[in-house]
Amino acid sequence: APAEPVRVPRHATVVNHRALFSNYTFIIAGGGIAGLTLADRLTEDPNVSVLVIEAGPLDPGLDGILVPGAYAPYYYFWPNLASVPQAGLNNRTSGAITAQVVGGGSTINAMVYLRGDVDDYNAWGALGNPGWSWQNMLPYFKKAETFTAPDAAFAATANISWDDSVRGHSGPVQYSYPNYFYPGSANWWNAANEIGLPAVEDPLAGSKQGVFWIPSALDASTMTRSHAGRNHYERVKDSRPNYHLLTSNVVAKVLFRGKTAIGVCYLPTSADGSTACPSNVYANKEVILAAGGFGTPKILQLSGVGPKKHLKKFGISHVVDLPGVGQNLQDQPTLAVSYTFTANKVPNYGSLLTNATYNAEQRALYDSSHQGAYTLISSLSSNIGVVSLQKATSSYQQIIAAAKARNPADSLPADVDPTVLKGYKAQREAILKQFASDSIGVGTVHWGTADEALVYHLKPLSRGTVNINSANPMANPLIDFRTGTDPADVAVYTALFRKNRELFAAPSMQALGPTEAAPFGAGLTTDEQIAAVMRDQINPSNAHQCCTAAMMPRALGGVVSSEQKVYGVQGLRVGDISAWPFQLSGAPMATVYASAERLADLIKKEHCLAGAC
Numbered sequence: 267a268p269a270e271p272v273r274v275p276r277h278a279t280v281v282n283h284r285a286l287f288s289n290y291t292f293i294i295a296g297g298g299i300a301g302l303t304l305a306d307r308l309t310e311d312p313n314v315s316v317l318v319i320e321a322g323p324l325d326p327g328l329d330g331i332l333v334p335g336a337y338a339p340y341y342y343f344w345p346n347l348a349s350v351p352q353a354g355l356n357n358r359t360s361g362a363i364t365a366q367v368v369g370g371g372s373t374i375n376a377m378v379y380l381r382g383d384v385d386d387y388n389a390w391g392a393l394g395n396p397g398w399s400w401q402n403m404l405p406y407f408k409k410a411e412t413f414t415a416p417d418a419a420f421a422a423t424a425n426i427s428w429d430d431s432v433r434g435h436s437g438p439v440q441y442s443y444p445n446y447f448y449p450g451s452a453n454w455w456n457a458a459n460e461i462g463l464p465a466v467e468d469p470l471a472g473s474k475q476g477v478f479w480i481p482s483a484l485d486a487s488t489m490t491r492s493h494a495g496r497n498h499y500e501r502v503k504d505s506r507p508n509y510h511l512l513t514s515n516v517v518a519k520v521l522f523r524g525k526t527a528i529g530v531c532y533l534p535t536s537a538d539g540s541t542a543c544p545s546n547v548y549a550n551k552e553v554i555l556a557a558g559g560f561g562t563p564k565i566l567q568l569s570g571v572g573p574k575k576h577l578k579k580f581g582i583s584h585v586v587d588l589p590g591v592g593q594n595l596q597d598q599p600t601l602a603v604s605y606t607f608t609a610n611k612v613p614n615y616g617s618l619l620t621n622a623t624y625n626a627e628q629r630a631l632y633d634s635s636h637q638g639a640y641t642l643i644s645s646l647s648s649n650i651g652v653v654s655l656q657k658a659t660s661s662y663q664q665i666i667a668a669a670k671a672r673n674p675a676d677s678l679p680a681d682v683d684p685t686v687l688k689g690y691k692a693q694r695e696a697i698l699k700q701f702a703s704d705s706i707g708v709g710t711v712h713w714g715t716a717d718e719a720l721v722y723h724l725k726p727l728s729r730g731t732v733n734i735n736s737a738n739p740m741a742n743p744l745i746d747f748r749t750g751t752d753p754a755d756v757a758v759y760t761a762l763f764r765k766n767r768e769l770f771a772a773p774s775m776q777a778l779g780p781t782e783a784a785p786f787g788a789g790l791t792t793d794e795q796i797a798a799v800m801r802d803q804i805n806p807s808n809a810h811q812c813c814t815a816a817m818m819p820r821a822l823g824g825v826v827s828s829e830q831k832v833y834g835v836q837g838l839r840v841g842d843i844s845a846w847p848f849q850l851s852g853a854p855m856a857t858v859y860a861s862a863e864r865l866a867d868l869i870k871k872e873h874c875l876a877g878a879c
């Protein structure tokens with residue numbers, strides 16, 4: 267079958283099962299951010315055909331997806347995903363959220379559009395990944411995006427600043443800023459300045475210590491969400507007969523001839539999986555996995571690419587023994603801290619929920635002129651602050667010293683493969699260097715302007731796992747975030763909690779009369795007391811799951827090379843967030859778009875596509 271020539275129909279479209287070709291130049295598993303970016307760029311060459319197989323449907327344009335203030339992501343959550351009991355969080359289980367829809371996370375995420383910092387990409391490079399650095403990524407960040415500046419007068423009153431030279435102006439992903447802020451945001455911003463978190467000129471310039479407006483994946487022409495389904499599929503589909511998207515189907519596994527990937531088998535998302543692989547489709551050149559931080563390692567393991575010992579338990583014969591597949595799971599945990607106020611300002615984001623008149627006014631304003639509170643994603647305000655460990659606590663050196671004194675093996679599952687442990691040691695050294703730097707954030711503070719502050723932990727040292735629990739491709743994997751199993755994470759989080767508390771104690775926030783509410787509260791004064799409550803409150807996930815097919819040398823437990831080729835086989839790459847070695851000081855979306863742009867260029871060059879050689 268792989269030798270059959272590619273037939274190109276007249277219209278690119280979402281195809282149904284019967285309209286599929288039997289073979290394509292490339293097959294991409296997962297139509298999320300990475301998958302659709304790759305498909306768009308590869309089909310620029312009319313001689314290439316690409317099939318994307320996506321487990322979810324196309325969003326028909328629901329309000330809760332497109333209108334930020336009406337945000338309702340749960341329509342497209344992957345069903346029934348949850349973690350196992352979390353040993354570091356008093357054995358609580360938690361939901362594990364990831365998207366199942368065309369556009370993946372970009373269709374349902376909170377639209378926060380941030381890059382990592384300079385040392386994030388440099389450190390990935392230093393882990394044995396030539397070609398990865400901030401300098402190398404910057405052109406791809408720009409290529410990926412189009413920034414629309416806010417109205418100049420509004421920007422001046424609202425403290426929005428940016429450096430146009432680091433922003434892209436002609437890429438498919440649209441981003442801008444909401445054109446409204448709640449009055450309480452100004453108190454929060456001033457309070458941040460009062461505790462030594464300055465205004466950052468541009469958080470996308472490679473360092474963002476301080477406070478800034480959150481760039482948002484908003485199409486400024488309509489003030490609606492710019493998601494990958496729109497910017498990397500709908501934008502080009504009518505002119506690309508060579509771009510096929512099969513929705514509501516799940517890739518069960520990669521098909522191999524010897525050690526060469528030749529295609530995939532797939533089945534409808536509605537199937538029960540008892541008859542595995544009813545349908546096959548073949549790739550002439552490559553299969554690319556882009557099924558996200560949970561989906562990609564699952565497909566690899568089901569395909570016989572993973573820890574041999576684990577696969578054996580399910581009767582899966584291994585194609586290549588790669589112990590790192592499904593290890594190294596990381597997320598960016600979140601913590602909500604509740605407050606009551608004696609003098610909070612209205613309107614705040616709670617007003618949309620509690621005041622029907624205000625809500626109706628704001629909706630009418632948005633519908634008529636794309637202005638007002640509905641341009642803000644609900645539950646977030648316009649500002650956020652990023653904090654290095656040094657800024658968070660004067661005890662940062664003690665935290666680093668304690669982390670260095672710990673045996674890294676104690677932070678991983680007992681049966682860890684020696685290569686994975688070696689890779690973790692290398693990562694740990696890189697991250698501890700970042701802890702000592704004042705130019706890399708370890709966490710963020712945020713206040714939505716109503717009854718809750720949010721504290722995010724960006725740089726965990728704890729490592730989890732995602733492993734299949736059945737050979738049935740429809741069964742969800744076992745997800746163990748292992749949040750808080752490394753004591754340094756709890757110490758860092760406690761410091762971030764205290765930074766948030768300091769911010770609320772600053773004069774500009776005190777003017778609103780806040781009281782930290784239960785289960786926290788002023789009665790908790792020691793680190794131990796705070797940490798004990800945090801273990802009951804931390805949410806292990808911000809839906810930023812990553813790093814489960816990590817890009818590192820094989821001797822360090824890596825799964826893919828710096829060109830994102832899976833070790834030990836041919837014709838198979840990982841194109842998505844699974845390939846990251848460790849979390850960024852920032853949210854993932856912009857980097858997933860940009861690194862898929864980078865990978866598309868590498869693939870074009872290697873196969874001489876679209877005049878690339």
Ligand SMILES: Cc1cc2nc3c(=O)[nH]c(=O)nc-3n(C[C@H](O)[C@H](O)[C@H](O)COP(=O)(O)OP(=O)(O)OC[C@H]3O[C@@H](n4cnc5c(N)ncnc54)[C@H](O)[C@@H]3O)c2cc1C
Nearest residue numbers: 296298300321370371375376378517561842843853854855
């Ligand atoms: C609710 C939510 C809020 C978030 N908020 C933000 C934010 O504000 N800012 C930010 O930067 N990031 C945010 N994120 C995270 C960000 O969206 C993800 O990190 C990003 O989408 C990852 O990109 P990806 O291409 O690796 O995977 P995804 O975009 O998740 O795409 C993977 C796709 O693969 C599909 N898939 C999985 N398994 C299979 C299979 N076997 N066969 C076929 N298809 C499959 C899935 O349905 C999905 O569409 C959020 C995520 C969520 C879910």
